[in-house]
Amino acid sequence: MLEAYHGTYQSISPLPSPLALPDDMLDDDLPPLDMPGSFGDGGGGGGAEARERVRFPGGAGLGAGLLSPTTPASAGGGGGARRKEKRAKIYDATEDALAIVDALSGRHVDPEPLVGILPQLSHDQLMELRAEYKRVCKVQGRGINVAKHIKMKCSAGSNFGKIAYVTALGRWESEAYWANFWYQSNGARRELLIESLMGRSNAEIREIKDAFRDKRYGDSLSRCMDKELRADKFRTAVLLALEERRQEETDRLPVEYRNRDVDILYQSLHGRDRSESTMLGVVVTRSDAHLREVLRTYERKYQENFARAALKRSNNLVGEVIAHILNGVINRPARDALLMRHALSDLLDDPPSNPRSSSVAVRPSSSRQDRRQRHELLISRLVRLHWDRPHWARVKAEYRDRYGAHVEDDIEDATRGDFREFCLSLCEAGR
Template identity: 60%
Template sequence: MPLALRPASEDDLSDLEPLTPSRSKSGKDKARDKLERERTKGQPGSSAGSEKKRAIVWHPEEEAKKIAKALNHHKADPDPVIDILPALTHDQTWLLRKEYRKQVKIQGKGISLPKHLKMKLTGNFGKAAYVTALGRFESEGYWANFFYQSHGSRRELLIESLMGRTNGEIRMIKDEFKDKRYGDDLEKCLTKELKMDKFRSAVLMVLEERRQEEQDAYPAEYVDRDVETLYRSLTARQGGESAMLEIVVKRSDAHLRRVLDGYERAHGENFARAALKKSNNLVGEVIAHILNGVINKPVRDAMLLNHAIHDVAAKNKDDDLRYELLMSRLVRVHWDKPHLERVKRAYAEKFRKQLKDDIEDATKGDFREFMAELVETK
């Protein structure tokens, strides 16, 4: 299993904290608003007062003008892009894109901000700016189908963009997916591009949007049934992976915590470790990614970032994918500032270094400056 998804050793799993006991009726905007409310409910800095204050002092018209001016040169000025894009929330990014299309026109037609960035900026910095400008959900669709366009043998980007998501997040990723070859249909794209195997079945299962919702608590007998199904799957001489995927992919995080706790009490072993031993393949990668997030998402994401950073530092002239893993992981966590703070704390506790310092040591130039700004949570 690739290092980026598999813990460096079983000790890494033990470092994770112990376990403790409808589609929108009025379109994408309402679905996005509802998802954002659910995501920020009860989180630090998510009060109505703080959001209102931030909205008053931020002006998308001025920011759009600054970026347009920066790009309107033979050699684009990177500073405004670095200063503006990483600090924006998902909703602010959408407002900026809307304003940019109104202000900037080529042959009389408004141009999208991500496309303009892609035209004018180059290298890893240009790609990072482009993906960030896509926003929280369209960027995940970009990574979900990136593997077949450039790196068919590397599935981390696909796994991390889709696995462990809520139904609402999957819905938004599907709604904002762009690929004209497949009529902007993510399900059609992955059905065609993935070979017929259990990994493909797991991906399509996610896209069905039938995962248990976090607020839906199943009775205790469901937990016991899942525990025994997982045990039979692990102890079977052959097969068992499909049954494991059915549970791990379709159950909520809260339910899976109860199952993992019940499994350890009933059978005296950690199911996540046992599953990795049985399935040292793509199925194992899917299970590891989801369950590591269930156990401790900040630690999981800190480990993923650390692996990507060290890959870039060690092989930064050999493989562009090293950069893509880093930028995909960092752009992903930066949308949720409270979660990013938890990731930074977990990173410092586990690796005894600051995330921003490691990123700056491993990268260079405008790319380094942009990545460093993504880590900021002010």
């Protein structure tokens, strides 16, 4: 058995799992998979000031009604409808690269170019910036990696330096950084590892593995996890995710496979041979669409909410993994809004002076170690969200709808200085 682990989902009361499915995904004869007092309440989201919630289909990708680059702005016109010609805007990284060179060349780092440039770039644009930076900034004829330059020039251990560095790594290398970070730090926040790898598609796992850099393990993330993690069920789950054997979302299994998984999950909780490994084998390797059907069928057949029962039974890292994946399966924007709320909740030392931004509950001041770990959670979650801008916009809408406040206001109250400005710039990237 794994030791008890007081992680994100174990520490939140009331129990956040499972979250409510979006309305258009629920069957009429099945109650929402939510829990009174948690996401299902929708507390704090009413009133004249609250925006009407936009409903999106489940899963990743653009929501209904968003225009793709090839969609005309007006789709209702006839053959004579006028269409504006759309031209691709090519990003020129030279000016930004030179601005960051200047910002890092002095005795003291000028934070303004870092705040103004890095959060606004897409992953592809950031890769262009990194290539251009190596061209314009050289030492002894060798180009400098902009992320490493930021890490070298910014104060060691500062939150601003860390968030600028992680953003400069790009979308996939930053995830590899967090997967590799947890065991290098004094803290044991396994959430950093769980959130970087669990519930990912095979293509995303491949990108993260390709971006991983650690010479001690031959740049192999799988080898690193195999050596650094204890030989237990959590390591088995991590290595299983890294094998890239998750069911693709386009794969539709016959109904008997769904029913078999339902029975397997029930036996893993209530059978004679109860098995956390069996639960992980199903949850880690099945697609979001398949797991949604499994959860619906499980509740119909056994009159029990599997996600809630599994988290109650497994008060350890297995429960954390299952809760993270299933909450993302059921409602990913709501799950990520909860994660932002959790990261911010302990960072307010004093009650906010502005009632508008008092939605984050103030708790007693925690130790310096706890605050450092909570800053790491905030940095990892905020940087991760800003890469997927349509999804980030949904998360902010969920946050406002559920907690009655803008996430930007709570971040402003919970952070300080240049770190605050960088965080707020990351929030603007989702607009």
